[in-house]
Amino acid sequence: MTRFQILKLPTHTDGRGSLTVLEGALPFPVVRSYWIYGADGQTRGGHRHRFTRQALVAVSGAVIIYMNDGVGEASVELMDPGQCLLVEPKDWHTMTFGEGAVLLVMSSHPYDRSEYIDEPYV
Incomplete structure (x- = not known):
């Protein structure tokens, strides 16, 4: 069990495969989206x-997300494309990529480097 919020995304599966839906599933409007790959x-x-809130989905492979909100910490392994980890602005995070992993990131704000805080919690 983790103190960080993992959403179970609506997924529909039949003999033809699975389809996962993001529409209406996230607690914020998505302004920016990108994916990270080739980071084995x-x-x-x-x-x-x-300010930025993020939603992370490992659409392929496994990614271990280390999270620390200044009160608690946890490592969350994403390896199911039907799971989505919410990363709040206070959450210090790193992402370690397994072989062939692809991580989809959806953000509440556009990219702005001055909005990043690089110092970890002590």
Whole structure:
């Protein structure tokens, strides 16, 4: 069990495969989306935000997300494309990529480097 919120996304499965729906599932409007891939064995991130909320989905492979909100910490393994980890502005996070992993990131705000906080909690 983790203190960080993981959403179970609506997924429809039949003999033809699975379809996962994001429409109406996130608690914020998506302003920016991107995906990270080709990062096998690499750790990325290492920051938190002033305003931006994010939703992370491992659409392929496995990604371990280390989270620390200044009160508690946890490592969350995303490996099911029907799961979505919410990253709040206060959440310091890093993302470590398994082989062939693809991580979809949806953000509440456009990119603004001045909005990043690079110092971890002590």
